[in-house]
Amino acid sequence: LNxxxxxxxxxxxxxxxxxxxxxxxxxxxxxxxxxxxLTKQNDDLVIPSFEPVAIADRS
Known part of the structure; x- marks a missing residue:
């Protein structure tokens, strides 16, 4: 901004x-x-409100 x-x-x-x-x-x-x-410089973690998607094994 500056x-x-x-x-x-x-x-x-x-x-x-x-x-x-x-x-x-x-x-x-x-x-x-x-x-x-992000605008108030808060160090807390934000936990997503959805379940993480499992990564498929592609081997």
Whole structure:
């Protein structure tokens, strides 16, 4: 944000913001939680609300 390129493209008075509450994330329930964690410098881990998919053995 503090670069010449950013100022050239957006100007000094443009503040970035989250445009869509439904970001193309893997799952919607974690979107708000991830957004809040990343913008507030929180060190907590976010556990996905879906079960991990088992990796198939392709040998």
């Amino acid at each position: 670069s010449a390129e950013y100022i050239e493209m957006f100007g000094e008075d443009t503040v970035p913001y989250r445009r869509f509450p439904t970001l193309p994330a893997a799952n919607f329930p974690n979107t708000e939680r991830l957004y809040n964690q």
